[in-house]
Amino acid sequence: MRPEAPPVLDPGLWLEQALQLLALRLRHEVALTRALRGPDRREQFLGLFLSDDEAEAMLDEMSGRLSVSGAGVPALDEVIEAWHAHAARRRADLRGIWVRMAQAFGLAEAELDLLVLAAAPALDPRFGRAYGYLSDDLTRRHLTPALAQRLLPHRIDALTLRRMLAPEAPLRLSALIRMEPGLPQIEAALRTEEAVTDLMLGAAPIAPGPRLSLGSRAPSGSVIVAGASPDAVSVAVLDMAEREGWTLCLCPGDDGSDLIAGRCRDARLLGTVPVLAEPAVDAAGRVALAPLLSDGVILLASEVEPWLEAGLRAEVVEPVADPLRHARWKARLLGEDAGLLRQARHAELLHLVRVRSRSAAPGDLRRATEAQAAAGLTRFARRLTTCRTLDDLVLPPATRAALDRLIGGQGQAARVLGTWGFGALWSKGQGTVALFKGPSGTGKTMAAAITGAALGLPVFRIDLAAMVSKYIGETEKNLEQLFLAAEGTDALLFFDEADSLFGQRSEVTDAHDRYANLETSYLLQRLESFDGLSVLATNLAQNMDPAFLRRFDHVIDFPVPAADLRRALWDRGLQARAPISGDVDLGLLAERFDLTGAEIRNCWLDAAYRAAARGGAIDMEVLLQAVAAELLKQGKVLRKSDFGAHYAVARGGRA
Template identity: 50%
Template structure:
């Protein structure tokens, strides 16, 4: 019910009226003790007992009694009626009291603390009663006077306001530090005032919606807004594969999550301050009131004192995701082990439930992103994007950690764009299926544990330069919908002992946090056959190679090694690869298909151009044919003509010269002179 029986007033309105009568009674007592005519002033602000009583008479409304004060017995009876109505009144204040599970003493204390923030007249009277018009707020001393008839003395107030109590635990009411405790200001949390007035306070952090997984067995799903397991403070390691995040989803049940990071709190998490604990406490309370599980992430680097403050402010249910559990143990966080994580399928089902971006094909793609953090995905889903918007947002995030460590390859090519032998093309498509089914085979079916393999895939592309290895890597990224990064191994190798390992760690640590394809071009420079040890330099070079092999095997994504000299790769390492794909020099038919791409552009081609003849005469790789086509186009544009057989021959001659190959008259025929001089014949 919105109003109390027999009235048109809400519970809070009636409670403030009754409080006004209580204050009139206290003003009358204070007036007697101080004597008539005394005024309390500060900077021109004056309030006498008559004015205080007149204000309270107005505030008490129809409950106003005759005389200057109502009897204590009558007041107690009115207050007991209000307490009896708390359990059933449909009033924001009463709903808050029930949600926080406050008892009658805590409810009374919270009400008298809120009154000055709800009506300025109460603040003026509090100033009068505090004998100081600058203190227009409740203090423990004033609370004792107003609540003394209910047996609330200073000792009980100490208990009610203790950190272990509900008011402080929910950060609903805390003494302001800096003054003697008995005179400390007792002010309600601003977000709590919004709730008292029936408003929905803005939440800090990121709210992650959550629906029940479609494959949850009967009895496993929690009631809406309730945790799936008994409320505790849990702690989990924030692992790159998302297990910690999936444990948080398991603990949240169907209630959802409020993710809090250091930037979400108004106080600096690296500074020890009461404001930090208060801000965190408010966020935790608001999360619980909405049925959300508060999850703290990224606070490990805070100073020990700050971590202790955060640990003390936590109340169940809550979870801490951390990289350094020992730091929280040192902060005396009493945490339970995290619940068993959901599977990736369960997590996706819950996060995508009821969203626009949900289809079997799309869910399958998300399941293959082994390093996509479920909580990051939940944040991206907050705006309910469609599949195209969400796919682009995810792709933008995936490669961000590697932007300054490797070169991103454009992945506009598809597997159908490649001109390759049928066997090579089939091997590439098989590699796509292999990596796409890693979650099923190695995780769901347990083969990763059975055979001691991680969740990554490693392939070797072998073949001469220019045969399409880089283009194939980009096409694989397109097929898997993953960004591809080319790694320059020569830039990572250092002559200083230990620096190469540090460079590799930076690369793989960034890659392990994302779902990306790593493409190691000309990898035989470091993956060559391990040499016999003749000196310390040889020993260290072998250690570098072994370390790189270990990091690649531990990497959870797809790693592609490209080698122009396959025979230089260590045989022991070859045995540890998931796939070895050969890229041979193109056949005449393949060269003809590549040359035919000239016709896809808008450049004019002369009638004398015979692309089939070029394919038969010149054994060029795909990369060399591309270079020749571009060079011929630039020559034609500079001369203001279309592409002719002469310009193509001159471009081919330049490409052969670059590679140190002979320019034979038999191959160039009538265009030989132009090819030799580089000028149009």
């Protein structure tokens, strides 16, 4: 017959009995203090005074719940022997919190006992009054190192106790005990955090972040992962954890230096390896944190040298971007939802695990990757959003086919350039540069926004005209800041008014000509080195140097729509809920007026406002007036042959 497993120790009951033994120990100290003070000792501050009789009666009550043989107070040796026997019970509970703390932080028996002494006033305020009585100051209702040396059931000298309470010692390093500053160390207050007190009472440790199990082995040291690319950093951490067999605990990225110790403590109690973002501390802060971060921690740092100079002992890992490994980990961690982020080649996978632990909604994953891109780009660009899809675009078949090739090619870049080796063969990175050319109002901006939405990428619109400076070198500086912010993010960069920089190169006659040509060459080189998707738009393609066109991966023409496409654009207005008169002839409008999609939209809106102002439906009269206003706005002549019998109406007169 299989023997039954021994019962697990009840931490709360064990601690209650330990406090009863502590009360007996305090009775001996009170008796000794009373004898040393003498019977005639009196205090003048009544509000801060605990008399000898009060202290005796209080400790009688606190220790009376423990049954001891014999009458009266047991001898001191008996109390200490009972304490050691009681401590042996916690050592026998191999799955209990005391053994876990001892193993996780390397605590000796005296250090565990010190935790009990420090937590006692938080569990029963009468212990605080007794501590104050023994310290000869009722305002100090807490344990001090001097009092701890008297109460610990071990022969601890002052130097050993000082080492136990040093800042780099386990008790303080892992925030098990807090020592208040401002007093000599021998008189400083020793307290336990509420979370530690709850652990001693039997509460389960709370993970400071989501856990990712890739094994169950404990780390032998700390690791610094340094790198600017979020995708490379996350892949390096995951590969290392899988290789070493660790369970990661992904701590929040906004850890203050005062929170790091507690989060490392809780993560280690759970048998996990805390992954910490680099805290925003100065040189002194790094020195203070170095001992804590040198024991079983993964630190994600931007620079290694400052931490090594601060005394951090850790292995240094410098990650290298690997798109294939990143894609495999993304599929492994996100499962079916990985398809939503197929173009998120720079997604910080550790952050996505945090997001997934909070919410299973697929949209939250996409918003997390978009926030990563927006964090650096909003200073230089404006976010471009749309709720439309490719099917909402009214384009010639050739233009639509070219857009489909652009979008479809993005999903094959890893295979073509990486697996098939074309990238290494011709030194081609994974970046793509496309040029959208055509007259204003033909849908270039909308197509860029829809392309980003189809690929699951946030779109940021950069006005090149605003970045070009008349001062030599300023344009390059502005562009460099933009691309540095865009590196390592998954975003589509949309450059409007590209012809402002990609004009015909001129013959160099002075320094301004030379630098103007340098600006153009610099932007081309920077676009080619950028590993994301860039779209440039121009209304004046005829002004661009033909030599530049070969540098673009895609050149897509957006022509003025023909009559059939114009009719489809006019029909869009019928989808609104506005009242429309039966005399509206959209076929006539599409046939006679050579308008772009943006101009047709303007005509519908103008006609709607005219109809609403007069309190009627949208009829042919207001539509023709709107068309005439749009043509005049662009400096075009109204031809009577186009308006026919409606010419007078279009001019604002009566038929």
